[in-house]
Amino acid sequence: MKHTDLLLMVNRWIETLLMMFGRYIPAKVSLFVWRLLRNRLPTKDNLMRRRVIHANDTACAYGCGDSESANHLFLECEIPNMVWLHVQNWLGLRTVYPCHLREYYTQFSLMAGMPRSSHYVFKVIWFACV
16 A cells, blocks of 8 residues: 555545534434444444454344344345335435445545535434435
8 A cells, every 4th residue: 555545545534534523414323333434333243253242143123133233233124225215215316335344435425526625414314314
């Protein structure tokens, strides 16, 4: 990785953090999203890794039978998938779902081809949906 690429990535992450703690988003929501994007929520896979629960108790809270993780709870499971689909339909958008929450947050909030002034609006919508 080039030095300039690394600096660009760090600058984007700093901008993201500054936007997270903006004035239109409550602090508790910003903190929740920050923990979500860093995989620091007490999901069952994280609790199992810390030996708080047993390996056989990691089933998804939505009842689908898959293992519960942040990616699964907010992207992969059927219910959040339907929520994101409705939000995209409401906004008139068609996108491909990335596999990871950080990628999806970046894709959703920086909508390529949209005016830069709309990026903050998309970030607020993403925070509200999470």
